[in-house]
């Protein structure tokens with residue numbers, strides 16, 4: 292029970308809010324599902340953009 296007081300406080304990588312590290316939190320190291328989704332969406336968008344560009348570039352090369 293005293294472990295609750297010793298729980299480390301981490302900073303959410305997305306919103307920068309400090310929150311207590313909780314192993315029950317499925318969204319850690321993010322503070323909430325929303326922050327995790329925002330971060331995932333960010334990565335997904337970047338990957339999508341890179342993929343699109345590569346497809347455009349290799350379109351001429353792979354014209355078989």
Ligand SMILES: [Zn+2]
Pocket residue numbers: 303304305306307308321322323326
């Ligand atoms: Zn957050």
